[in-house]
Amino acid sequence: MSQAASSPTDPSVQAVVRADALRTAVATARSLVSECRVRLDSDGLLVAATDPATVASVRVTLDAAGFEHYDASDTTVGIDLDRLADVLALGDPDDLVSLTIEDSRGLLHVEHADLHYTLGLIDPDAIRAPPDPAKLDFDHAGRLTLDAAFLSRVVDASEMVSDHVTLELGAEGLRAVADGDTDTAVVEHDADPETTGEATAIYSLSYLADIVAVLPSTSVAVALGDDLPVELDYDFRDDHGHAEFVLSPRLRRT
Known part of the structure; x- marks a missing residue:
């Protein structure tokens, strides 16, 4: 059996979620950044990121209750959103997607339908830190x-x-x-x-x-x-998901 299809060892996260919910979360963050830090803990998934020019920020949450199965310790990983979006696009929106993170090996296993894809994770310290929520109030x-x-x-x-x-x-x-x-x-x-x-x-x-x-x-x-800054926020995934954008204004012309 190939390494890509081998059973994950000592996973820090094991979760199953509908593809459309995960696609929405990824597309939302990807509108501003191509890679980001993702935090997974007992409450669920959190993505918080600022675009390279620091003009706009995004915050996406998917509650643990929005997953079909969810088991996670307090884990923060770096993910290439473009690659993950490409993998998710290979399946149908109503597919169930299995996510398994081996933090110790720096791997994210994605399974849906007949596909098993292994992505290499990014060192989260190499990615721009998320914005301080207090500064967005x-x-x-x-x-x-x-x-x-x-x-x-x-x-x-x-x-x-x-x-x-x-x-x-x-x-x-x-x-x-x-x-x-x-x-x-x-x-x-x-x-x-x-x-x-x-x-x-x-x-x-x-x-x-x-x-x-x-x-x-x-x-x-x-x-x-x-x-x-203008704030736009909305719910998705039967109110188990939430997204918030903050966009800075341009200076007024005089």
């Missing part, structure tokens, strides 16, 4: 909840005229404005019962587009403050 003026499809329309319309978009939160709801040399695109969303406060900030469309591209078809909570 902002005093936002307010928030509202909207469909991910609305954010897709904001990106699509704004990219037709500019490389940035202004988000304005007020009593009437959210207004996205993109000004070009000759054209202007405006997309509006009515207020909801949670909408409070007023705020205005400008954001890079290239980053916002990368984030919006991986949002599942679900409700997204958007929090805004004057010239503060």
